[in-house]
Amino acid sequence: QVQLVESGGGLVQAGGSLRLSCAASGRTFSSYAMGWFRQAPGKEREFVATISWNNITYYADSAKGRFTISRDNAKNTVYLQMNSLRPEDTAVYYCATRRVGAGSVSARGYDYWGQGTQVTVSS
Helix, strand or coil: CCEEEEECCEEEECCCCEEEEEEEECCCHHHCCEEEEEECCCCCCEEEEEECCCCCEEECCCCCCCEEEEEECCCCEEEEEECCCCHHHCEEEEEEECCCCCCCCCHHHCCEECCCEEEEEEC
16 A cells, blocks of 8 residues: 655745655555645645656746755655745645656646645745
């Protein structure tokens, strides 16, 4: 059974940084794409970033230039480095994985999800 556990969320001031981690277990991590999504109160879940099995990355416009997704296959972990955080980045951040190696910007393209980690950016 695939399990994803996020960590690293918290409260940070605007302009600050956080690094989210997502530890995966239950299958061969290196073969599959990973993604980060977020959901703010009263809003739909939205795409943030994705990384394929061979490290091709893609970002939402809101994340480009500020966030970096990476993976460490030896540790079965995917990261989201978030810099220059803004109050509008406040949300619950979710890690997800697919049954294929290519990334996707659609939440419906992911089969397994973590429980989420709260990120709050104060102004």
